[in-house]
Amino acid sequence: MxxxxxxxxxxxxxxxxxxxxxxxxxxxxxxxxxxxxxxxxxxxxxxxxxxxxxxxxxxxxxxxxxxxxxxxxxxxxxxxxxxxxxxxxxxxxxxxxxxxxxxxxxxxxxxxxxxxxxxxxxxxxxxxxxxxxxxxxxxxxxxxxxxxxxxxxxxxxxxxLTRLDHNRARSQVAMRCGVPASHVKNVIIWGNHSSTQYPDVHHCKVNMSGSELACFDAVKDDKWLTGEFISTVQQRGAAVIKARKLSSAMSAAKAICDHMRDIWSGTAEGEFISMGVYSTGNSYGVAEDLIYSFPVEIKNKTWKIVDGLTINKFSQEKMDATAAELIEERDTAVSYLAV
CATH class of the missing domain: 3.40.50.720 (NAD(P)-binding Rossmann-like Domain)
Known part of the structure; x- marks a missing residue:
């Protein structure tokens, strides 16, 4: 059909x-x-x-x-x-x-x-x-x-779509470790598709020489992962515009394909991806009535937020900051709805 x-x-x-x-x-x-x-x-x-x-x-x-x-x-x-x-x-x-x-x-x-x-x-x-x-x-x-x-x-x-940011984060880790991007899984993009987004690798796994390592153990550079890595992913779109004088197109199209393919076919067992989805206020302290990027698993064309992940203070502060931006955007936008 x-x-x-x-x-x-x-x-x-x-x-x-x-x-x-x-x-x-x-x-x-x-x-x-x-x-x-x-x-x-x-x-x-x-x-x-x-x-x-x-x-x-x-x-x-x-x-x-x-x-x-x-x-x-x-x-x-x-x-x-x-x-x-x-x-x-x-x-x-x-x-x-x-x-x-x-x-x-x-x-x-x-x-x-x-x-x-x-x-x-x-x-x-x-x-x-x-x-x-x-x-x-x-x-x-x-x-x-x-x-x-x-x-x-x-x-x-x-x-x-926050899959482009997800792919960017995955690629940055892969290049740092000298492995294909397919060897990196479970990065997370939290929050807004903006410069406040939080690329999180605390639950990321990297396959190196047949062994699956935690991202921090694979990269062996905590300073980079909690600093330059985050800002690189956050600012990647601006960097592309500066270099080619046009916004991301090929990579955005690839991310759209990845996003829709996973909705249609489901995510692999043991893997989650990042999507901006509706928050009901029941996950990770994110306010309700926002479209917020979470880690999700998909089965039968239905997504489910991956709950229960351990969130440290560093991550929580960044997750809260991007949520605050989304609340401000939502309230401004909703004020225009009745106009």
Whole structure:
């Protein structure tokens, strides 16, 4: 049975790196036919037409149809997956509150469209099957606004992308230890997809020469792990922009694929990954009604926060700091909802 998948901001550079991987089966499986719905703003439709032509020219057997549109009523109808990449970028001279205000309008509208046009079950009139991933920044708060604007969709069906930060942390440890990134597991990104995020390796394991070591034992440089490593991951996006004069695209697309593949197929036994998910206030002292990045395990397309991990004072302070930023962002954004 074919799945219908929406990508917003579809004429942008992240989508350009993303769409081919999705369409050829890298994310949802080699036997899953796909209908791609591509949404962008009217000035980008000519560019989007070129993207559609390229997808057609790839002659991908799983890609059954491509639907480009600038209309929400077309884009959000009967979806199985929505990947919300498009958002208002921060421009020179723009304060963060102005960025939040612009994005509240976008994600309020898109959340309402999801609520109106999503597939509903007859019994509860609930859209229980759709999976919504928010990528556009500020991703955590945009995700929360979209979820609040779509009351018929369970909040558990919404997540935001912190997998890019997770992959960055994993790669930094792997390079330090001289091993492939696949030999590093269970890093954690706590909190906001911003410079306050906390990359945590206190529960990370590194496979070195066939032996699984705690990250601190493998790296043997506590000062680096509690200092430069954290700031490198926190500032990696800015470093990419400084170097290439454009924001992360290839790595962001790869992270989106990783995130959605794990939702679809589940996480490996004994491993957890990082996702921004809805906090009910019951895990690690994080306040309720936030989209906060936690370590999660996924089974049967359902995520579960990995509870019970030991948290030291150093970690708790950093987790609280990023939560405080998210509370401030949420309260500012919610104040714009009624406008």
């Amino acid at each position: 074919q799945s219908t998948l929406l990508v917003t901001g579809a004429a942008g550079q992240i989508a350009y790196s993303l769409l081919f991987s999705i369409a050829k089966g890298d994310v949802f499986g080699k036997d899953q036919p796909i209908i791609l719905v591509l949404l962008d703003i009217p000035p980008m439709m000519t560019v989007l037409d070129g993207v559609v032509m390229e997808l057609q020219d790839c002659a991908l057997p799983l890609l059954k149809e491509v639907i480009p549109t600038d209309k929400e009523e077309v884009a959000f109808k009967d979806l199985d997956v929505a990947i919300l990449v498009g958002s208002m970028p921060r421009r020179d001279g723009m304060e963060r509150k102005d960025l939040l205000k612009a994005n509240v309008a976008i994600f309020k509208s898109q959340g309402a469209a999801l609520d109106k046009y999503a597939k509903k079950t007859r019994l509860w009139e609930r859209a229980v099957n759709i999976q919504v991933l928010v990528v556009g920044n500020p991703a955590n708060t945009n995700c929360l606004i979209a979820a609040k604007s779509a009351p018929s969709i369970p909040k558990e069906n919404f997540s935001c």
